[in-house]
Amino acid sequence: xxxxxxxxxxMKDILPAEMQVREYVMNQIRETYGGFGFHSIExxxxxxxxxxxxxxxxxxxxxxxxxxxxxxxxxxxxxxxxNDLVDSGLRYDLTVPLSRYYSNNAAxxxxxxxSLQMGSVWRQIVPRKGASDxxxxxxxTYWEIPLGLQRSS
Numbered sequence: 157x158x159x160x161x162x163x164x165x166x167m168k169d170i171l172p173a174e175m176q177v178r179e180y181v182m183n184q185i186r187e188t189y190g191g192f193g194f195h196s197i198e199x200x201x202x203x204x205x206x207x208x209x210x211x212x213x214x215x216x217x218x219x220x221x222x223x224x225x226x227x228x229x230x231x232x233x234x235x236x237x238x239n240d241l242v243d244s245g246l247r248y249d250l251t252v253p254l255s256r257y258y259s260n261n262a263a264x265x266x267x268x269x270x271s272l273q274m275g276s277v278w279r280q281i282v283p284r285k286g287a288s289d290x291x292x293x294x295x296x297t298y299w300e301i302p303l304g305l306q307r308s309s
Contacts, residue, residue: 166227166281167290178292182274184201194272199253201276207252208245221246246278250295258299269299 163169170178186196188234202223209217223231223241235241247253258269274294 166288174196178268181284185274185294186272189272192270194270194296197257197271197273198275199247199250199252199273201252201258202244203247203256205239205242205245207256208248210252212223216279217247219248219281221278221280248279249277250293254295255265269297271295271297273297 167278190196205220205222208220211217222238223244223246224241225243229243230241254271255271258265262269272294274292277291277293279291
């Protein structure tokens, strides 16, 4: 079978000149916000489907690239609905992963929590010439822990 040279529809390769511009811009953002105490974090590009479809994302939830269950979890014979086949999806923005990240790691994060996250997000959109399903996104977050919820030292 011959190698398909073009990326999957809606995706694109990034050539060195464009990557150089992206890296420059991202480094400027990191340096600027790093000077104000923001720290870079990273979250997985794949999230639990329950988190992505929690009715908080509005129309974004219609744009999820869903990922089928794998291995023993996938049972095609007993599947009756899409939820029986899907257990995760690609993040459509950085907010849902950030919320999960914070709730999972709050005990080991400093207060106030100042984070900077930059990364790719994916949205399943109607294909149009020049459009991409993969986008770059950045999120700056400043969270203070309410007095009653602060951990004691």
